[in-house]
Amino acid sequence: MAINNEHKGTVLLVEQEVSVSEKIRGWLHGAGYNVELIRDTGIALGWWRENRPEVVICDVCLEGIDGLTLLNAITSEDNETQVIMISAQDDRESIVQSLRLGAADFLLKPIDDYTVLEHAVSRGVADFRLLVQNRTYREELEQKNIKLNESLRLLKEDQEAGRTVQLKLLPPEKRQYDNLLIDYRIIPSLYLSGDFIDYFRISDNQYGFYLADVSGHGASSAFVTILLKTMANRIRRRLMRSSLRSFSPASVLMNANEELIPLSLGKHLAIFCGMIDLQKNELTYCSAAHFPPPLLVNDGEVQAIDGKGLPLGIFEGVTYEDKTLPLADDFSLIMLSDGVLEVMPQQSVAEKEAFLMEMAQKGHHNIDQVMDLLSLDKVSGAPDDIALLIVSRKC
Numbered sequence: 001m002a003i004n005n006e007h008k009g010t011v012l013l014v015e016q017e018v019s020v021s022e023k024i025r026g027w028l029h030g031a032g033y034n035v036e037l038i039r040d041t042g043i044a045l046g047w048w049r050e051n052r053p054e055v056v057i058c059d060v061c062l063e064g065i066d067g068l069t070l071l072n073a074i075t076s077e078d079n080e081t082q083v084i085m086i087s088a089q090d091d092r093e094s095i096v097q098s099l100r101l102g103a104a105d106f107l108l109k110p111i112d113d114y115t116v117l118e119h120a121v122s123r124g125v126a127d128f129r130l131l132v133q134n135r136t137y138r139e140e141l142e143q144k145n146i147k148l149n150e151s152l153r154l155l156k157e158d159q160e161a162g163r164t165v166q167l168k169l170l171p172p173e174k175r176q177y178d179n180l181l182i183d184y185r186i187i188p189s190l191y192l193s194g195d196f197i198d199y200f201r202i203s204d205n206q207y208g209f210y211l212a213d214v215s216g217h218g219a220s221s222a223f224v225t226i227l228l229k230t231m232a233n234r235i236r237r238r239l240m241r242s243s244l245r246s247f248s249p250a251s252v253l254m255n256a257n258e259e260l261i262p263l264s265l266g267k268h269l270a271i272f273c274g275m276i277d278l279q280k281n282e283l284t285y286c287s288a289a290h291f292p293p294p295l296l297v298n299d300g301e302v303q304a305i306d307g308k309g310l311p312l313g314i315f316e317g318v319t320y321e322d323k324t325l326p327l328a329d330d331f332s333l334i335m336l337s338d339g340v341l342e343v344m345p346q347q348s349v350a351e352k353e354a355f356l357m358e359m360a361q362k363g364h365h366n367i368d369q370v371m372d373l374l375s376l377d378k379v380s381g382a383p384d385d386i387a388l389l390i391v392s393r394k395c
Helices: 018-030 041-051 067-077 092-100 114-169 219-241 249-263 339-343 349-361 367-373
Strands: 009-014 033-037 055-059 082-087 105-108 174-177 180-187 195-201 206-214 269-277 282-288 295-298 301-304 323-326 331-336 386-393
Touching: 009 018, 009 041, 009 114, 018 033, 018 114, 041 067, 055 067, 055 114, 067 082, 067 092, 082 092, 082 114, 092 105, 105 114, 114 219, 180 195, 180 206, 180 367, 195 219, 195 386, 206 219, 206 249, 206 386, 219 249, 219 269, 249 269, 249 282, 269 331, 295 349, 301 349, 331 349, 339 386, 367 386
Parallel strands: 009 033, 009 055, 055 082, 082 105
Antiparallel strands: 174 180, 180 386, 195 206, 206 269, 269 282, 282 323, 295 301, 295 331, 331 386
């Protein structure tokens, strides 16, 4: 048999019969395996613990620690080492017990066919290396999972902090100014929302508000809503310092557009901004690509307020124009973000718009009625953020 100098693996041979052990060692050495022959089972167990060879070949009948005890000691400590048991006796009980204890194979002596032994050892080495590789992959995966869980924990903390900030920036969900009621709800698709609502008092008879829908959702979109709130607060402070108290929704949108474009955030937003003058009974508004159109209900008559302005944050030098509508003594202005269309059961956008119009015509004007009619309280895992703002007066 030709000598193969390639090292294929290490085999611990525990065999006390000299002729058998020398023949096996010679065969395996010639096949390229590094063979450590140890006749004393106690020494063999210690050597195995220090060196962890791929394969152990062990006789069942050994003096001192018998082969089955050695097998049990090895497989109890390590499931990677492949143990091949050999025996001169065709003892069914020994075979069954060996396999139950975790032996990889069982061969009967005399072993006259070298290929049978070499095949068993080769398969044992392959199985050992596969198990080691799987353990390595598993350990690497566990480490990555630990790092991932830590990253998720930090991300959750950041999201919670961001949500706390965003909630503090939002006004109260419900506010009564004399006989003017402002009520809203926001349902985020993720932890943070890209939809944002704000309202504020301009003078004794004037009230401003807006509903903004930032493209996308999540943390990046929520960041834009914080910028928007900052811009709105700056405009409010400017108004408070001015004796004229002249609020123009169109000017607000143009200023916001000019501030957003240089930031290159990769975000744009649709927004409906309005002002109600209770003394003049007028709604002054400006829309930047807001959809669906708000619904104005004047004494039971419903009209959709179209807004064809371009979204903010994309085009430079865009101009916007204020528009004015008369208000009845009793009116409701219903504003929705386009996220509500994603959860409505109707098939087409036209059907959804028609349903919203019919809802308003049937007198569903307060926040609870609209939430119930659109089943928004039952929404979970919405594909997009949902915002609903209703401004109404009942005399």
